[in-house]
Amino acid sequence: MNMAESAALKQELEALFWLEAGSAQEAGLIIINSCSVRATAEQRVFGRLAHYKALKKKLFAETGKAPFVFVTGCMAERLGEKLIEHGADYVSGASEKQKIALILKEVSDNLDAQNPLQKQLNYDNFFSKDGFFNSHYEEGNPRAYLPIMRGCNNFCSYCIVPYVRGREVSRPPCDIKKEIEFLASKQVREIILLGQNVNSYIYPSGAAKDKTDFPALLNKIAAWTEGTTIKRARFISSHPKDFSERTIEALRGSPLFCRHLHLCVQHGSNRVLAAMNRGYTRESYLELVRRLKDALPGLTLSTDILTGFPGETEEEFEEILTLMDEVKFLYSFMYHYNVREGTAAAALPGRIDEAVKRERLAKIIALQKTHTKQLLQNRLGSFEEVLVEGISKKNPLEILCRTERDEMVVCAGAGALAGSFINLKLLELRGNTLFGTAVEH
Numbered sequence: 394m395n396m397a398e399s400a401a402l403k404q405e406l407e408a409l410f411w412l413e414a415g416s417a418q419e420a421g422l423i424i425i426n427s428c429s430v431r432a433t434a435e436q437r438v439f440g441r442l443a444h445y446k447a448l449k450k451k452l453f454a455e456t457g458k459a460p461f462v463f464v465t466g467c468m469a470e471r472l473g474e475k476l477i478e479h480g481a482d483y484v485s486g487a488s489e490k491q492k493i494a495l496i497l498k499e500v501s502d503n504l505d506a507q508n509p510l511q512k513q514l515n516y517d518n519f520f521s522k523d524g525f526f527n528s529h530y531e532e533g534n535p536r537a538y539l540p541i542m543r544g545c546n547n548f549c550s551y552c553i554v555p556y557v558r559g560r561e562v563s564r565p566p567c568d569i570k571k572e573i574e575f576l577a578s579k580q581v582r583e584i585i586l587l588g589q590n591v592n593s594y595i596y597p598s599g600a601a602k603d604k605t606d607f608p609a610l611l612n613k614i615a616a617w618t619e620g621t622t623i624k625r626a627r628f629i630s631s632h633p634k635d636f637s638e639r640t641i642e643a644l645r646g647s648p649l650f651c652r653h654l655h656l657c658v659q660h661g662s663n664r665v666l667a668a669m670n671r672g673y674t675r676e677s678y679l680e681l682v683r684r685l686k687d688a689l690p691g692l693t694l695s696t697d698i699l700t701g702f703p704g705e706t707e708e709e710f711e712e713i714l715t716l717m718d719e720v721k722f723l724y725s726f727m728y729h730y731n732v733r734e735g736t737a738a739a740a741l742p743g744r745i746d747e748a749v750k751r752e753r754l755a756k757i758i759a760l761q762k763t764h765t766k767q768l769l770q771n772r773l774g775s776f777e778e779v780l781v782e783g784i785s786k787k788n789p790l791e792i793l794c795r796t797e798r799d800e801m802v803v804c805a806g807a808g809a810l811a812g813s814f815i816n817l818k819l820l821e822l823r824g825n826t827l828f829g830t831a832v833e834h
C-alpha cells in the first residue's frame with residue numbers, strides 16, 4: 394500500500410512541477426512515507442530522520458538553506474507531532490490526508506516565494522473525496538497497484554493497522570473503473586488490487602440496496618478490462634475468514650484472474666489463532682485451501698507467518714511447520730512477533746525469549762526454502778506464458794519475467810520486451826531462481 398501511495402504521490406507532485414531530486418542534498422523537500430506494521434520499519438524511519446537532521450544542519454551551515462522533511466504514512470498517524478522532535482518539519486498521518494496538500498502548498502510557497510507560478514498551482518484535487526489518490530501508476534511499469542479499499546475492522550490482537558489506517562473504507566467502483574481506463578491507456582498489463590482486507594470490500598457502506606461486494610467488483614473488473622491491454626489481475630491481502638464461494642466463482646469465471654493467491658494464515662495452532670483473534674481455525678483454513686485448489690487448477694499460494702506470539706509453546710510452534718507441510722506455500726512473508734504498543738497482544742503474558750523467537754523463525758524460513766525449491770523443481774520442463782517485467786538486475790542481457798502463478802523466471806532477452814507476454818520453457822533451477830528459454834508457442 395505504501396508503494397502504491399508513494400507512486401501516486403510522485404505522480405501528483407510531478408503534475409505540480411515537483412521533480413525528483415538526484416540526492417537528498419539537492420532536494421527542497423524530503424518525503425518519508427512511513428510504515429508502522431513492524432518495529433524494524435519504524436526504526437528505519439528514526440534512522441533516516443537522524444541522518445536528515447544532521448544533513449540539514451550541515452547544509453544550512455554551508456549554504457544558509459536546508460531541505461524540509463515531511464513524514465507521512467502510518468508512523469505519522471501513530472506518533473504525530475512527536476516526530477518533529479526527531480527532525481521532521483511537517484507530519485501528516487493517513488487520517489488527515491487533505492493536510493498533505495496544504496503542507497505541500499506551504500512548502501512550495503516557502504521554497505519559491507518569488508515565483509508567481511506558485512500562486513497558481515492548485516493542490517485542491519490531490520485526492521478524491523474518499524481520500525484515495527486518483528492514480529497509482531508508476532511510469533514505465535507494466536504492473537500497477539490499484540487500491541480498492543483501505544483500513545481494517547478485524548483487530549487481530551498483534552496488529553497496529555486498524556489503529557493507524559482506521560476502519561474499512563471501500564473505493565467507489567466508478568473511481569476504480571476510471572483508474573483502470575487510465576492504466577490501460579498507459580499500456581499496463583497487470584493490475585494488483587490492494588487493500589488491508591480486500592475480501593470485505595463493499596460499496597456503498599450502510600443500508601443502501603444496490604451494493605457492490607468483492608466478488609461483484611471482480612466480475613465488473615473482468616468486464617471493464619476486456620479488450621484492453623490489461624490481461625492479468627491479482628489482489629492482496631485476503632483474509633481467510635472472508636473468502637466466499639462467490640469470490641471463488643468470480644475467479645473461475647474469468648481468465649483475467651491469476652492462479653495465485655496470497656492467503657495470510659499467520660499460525661497453525663488453533664489456540665494461537667484464537668488468541669490472535671484471526672476468526673478461523675487451522676481446519677477451516679485447510680478446508681478453504683482444498684476448495685481453492687479444487688476450483689482453480691494450478692493455483693499457487695503464498696502467505697504471512699508470525700511466530701513467537703506470547704505464550705506460543707514448542708508444540709504450537711510445530712503446528713506452524715505441519716501446516717506449511719500440508720499447504721506447501723510458494724513463498725511466505727515470515728516474521729517473529731514484536732510488541733506493538735496499544736494492541737491487545739501487548740498486554741498478554743508469556744513473552745517469548747528473543748533467541749527462541751529467532752530460532753523458530755529460522756526453522757520456518759528453512760522449511761519455506763525447501764518447499765519453494767520443491768515446487769519450482771516440479772515446474773521444470775513446463776511451458777508458460779510470462780509477462781516480461783524488465784531487465785534482470787544481475788545481468789543486462791537477461792530479462793525478468795513473471796508467470797501467472799507468481800513465479801519469477803529469468804531468461805535471455807532484451808529490455809525492449811518489457812511489458813510484453815512471451816512463451817517460455819522452464820529449463821533450470823539455480824538456487825531458487827527459475828531459468829527459461831523463449832519458445833514459439
Ligand code: SF4
Binds near residue numbers: 589
Ligand atoms: S486483518 Fe488483521 S493482520 Fe490484517 S490488517 Fe487487519 S488487523 Fe492487521
